[in-house]
Amino acid sequence: MSKRSQQKINTEQNRGTVSVIQGQASGATTSGPPGGSLQRVPQLVPVTPAGGGGGGGKATPPPSKMKKTSGDKDSDEYRQRRERNNLAVKKSRMRSKQKAQDTQQRVNELKEENERLEAKIKLLGKELSVLKDLFLEHAHNLADNVQAPGAEGASPAHNNNNNNGACNNNNNSQ
Amino acid sequence: MSKRSQQKINTEQNRGTVSVIQGQASGATTSGPPGGSLQRVPQLVPVTPAGGGGGGGKATPPPSKMKKTSGDKDSDEYRQRRERNNLAVKKSRMRSKQKAQDTQQRVNELKEENERLEAKIKLLGKELSVLKDLFLEHAHNLADNVQAPGAEGASPAHNNNNNNGACNNNNNSQ
DNA sequence: ACGTATTGCGCAATTA
DNA sequence: ATAATTGCGCAATACG
Numbered sequence: 001m002s003k004r005s006q007q008k009i010n011t012e013q014n015r016g017t018v019s020v021i022q023g024q025a026s027g028a029t030t031s032g033p034p035g036g037s038l039q040r041v042p043q044l045v046p047v048t049p050a051g052g053g054g055g056g057g058k059a060t061p062p063p064s065k066m067k068k069t070s071g072d073k074d075s076d077e078y079r080q081r082r083e084r085n086n087l088a089v090k091k092s093r094m095r096s097k098q099k100a101q102d103t104q105q106r107v108n109e110l111k112e113e114n115e116r117l118e119a120k121i122k123l124l125g126k127e128l129s130v131l132k133d134l135f136l137e138h139a140h141n142l143a144d145n146v147q148a149p150g151a152e153g154a155s156p157a158h159n160n161n162n163n164n165g166a167c168n169n170n171n172n173s174q
Numbered sequence: 175m176s177k178r179s180q181q182k183i184n185t186e187q188n189r190g191t192v193s194v195i196q197g198q199a200s201g202a203t204t205s206g207p208p209g210g211s212l213q214r215v216p217q218l219v220p221v222t223p224a225g226g227g228g229g230g231g232k233a234t235p236p237p238s239k240m241k242k243t244s245g246d247k248d249s250d251e252y253r254q255r256r257e258r259n260n261l262a263v264k265k266s267r268m269r270s271k272q273k274a275q276d277t278q279q280r281v282n283e284l285k286e287e288n289e290r291l292e293a294k295i296k297l298l299g300k301e302l303s304v305l306k307d308l309f310l311e312h313a314h315n316l317a318d319n320v321q322a323p324g325a326e327g328a329s330p331a332h333n334n335n336n337n338n339g340a341c342n343n344n345n346n347s348q
Numbered sequence: 349a350c351g352t353a354t355t356g357c358g359c360a361a362t363t364a
Numbered sequence: 365a366t367a368a369t370t371g372c373g374c375a376a377t378a379c380g
Contacts, residue, residue, distance in 0.1 A: 081366090086358060088367055093356085096369090100274045103281055110284035117291040124298040131305045138312050255351095260373060262352055267371085270354090 072078055246252060 103277050107280050128302055
C-alpha cells in the first residue's frame with residue numbers, strides 16, 4: 001500500500017523525459033556560462049537505436065513519419081524552438097526578479113516619504129497650536145479692551161504679545 | 175493568470191533522445207501507472223555524465239571517483255533525496271511568491287496612507303493659512319489702536335472681526 | 349559527513 | 365506560429 005493519488009501532492013511519477021542535450025554546433029547563442037558552468041557535450045549516446053527499445057515502443061526515430069511541421073524531438077526545428085523558449089524563459093525570469101526588487105525598493109521609498117509626511121504633519125500641528133494659543137491671548141486682549149473701555153491705554157497685565165516668533169513658519173517641501 | 179490545468183496529463187511520449195533517468199526503479203513511492211500505458215524502465219545511462227535533468231546538467235564530473243556510497247541515479251537513496259529536494263524547492267518557491275505578493279500589497283497600503291497623510295497636510299496648511307490671515311487682521315487692528323490712541327473705542331472702519339468662524343477647527347482623523 | 353533552503357536552468361504546457 | 369508565463373524537476377550551492 002502506498003499512497004494513492006492524493007491530489008496535489010505529488011509523488012508524481014515523472015514522465016521521464018530528460019534528454020540529453022545534443023550539442024548544437026554553433027554555440028553562438030547562449031552558450032556562455034554566465035556564472036555557472038554549463039557545458040554541453042555534443043555527444044550522441046548509444047541508446048540502442050532502432051531496435052531495442054526496450055519495450056516502450058517509442059524510443060525510436062525510425063517511424064517513417066517525420067514531418068518538419070510536426071513535433072519532432074530530434075528535429076532542427078525543435079531544437080531551435082527550445083532554444084528560443086529557453087531564452088524567453090530566462091528573460092521572463094529576469095524581469096520578474098527585477099520587478100520584485102523594484103517593488104521592494106518602492107516600499108522603502110514610500111516608507112521614507114511616509115515618515116517625512118508624518119514629521120511635517122507634526123510640525124504643522126505644532127504651529128497651529130501655537131497660533132491658536134496666540135489667538136486666544138488676543139481675544140482676551142480684546143475682551144479686556146471691551147471690558148474696560150474707560151481704561152484706555154492701561155492695564156493689560158497678563159498680556160504678552162510675542163507673536164513675532166510664531167509667524168515665521170516656512171513650510172517648504174517638494 | 176494561468177492557473178489551470180496541470181493535473182496528470184501525461185501525454186508524453188518520448189522517443190529518441192537519450193533519456194536518462196527515469197524512473198524509480200523500486201516503486202517505493204507511488205508508482206502507479208497512470209492508467210494507460212507508460213512504462214519506464216530503469217535505464218542506465220550510457221556515457222553522459224549527469225546529463226540527466228534538464229537543467230543542472232553540469233558536465234564536469236569529478237575525474238575520478240563518483241560512486242561510493244551513492245549508487246547514483248537508480249538508488250533508492252537517490253530517489254528519496256530527490257523527492258525531498260523537490261518538496262523543499264516547492265516550498266521555497268511558494269514562500270518566495272508569497273513574499274513578493276506581500277511586498278506588493280505593502281506598497282499599496284503605503285501608497286494609501288501616503289495619500290491620507292498628504293490630504294491631512296493640505297488641510298492643516300489651509301487652517302494655518304486662515305489663522306495667519308486672521309492674525310494679520312488683528313495686527314492691523316492693534317496698529318490702528320496705536321495709531322490713534324486718542325480715539326479710544328471708536329473707529330475701526332475696516333475691521334471685520336469675524337474670527338469666530340475660523341476658530342472651530344477640529345482636526346479629527348484616523 | 350548529512351540535512352534543508354536557494355538558485356539557475358531546461359523542459360513542456362498554457363496563455364496571450 | 366511566436367513570445368511570454370508558469371509549474372516542475374534536476375543539480376549545484378549555500379547554509380546549519
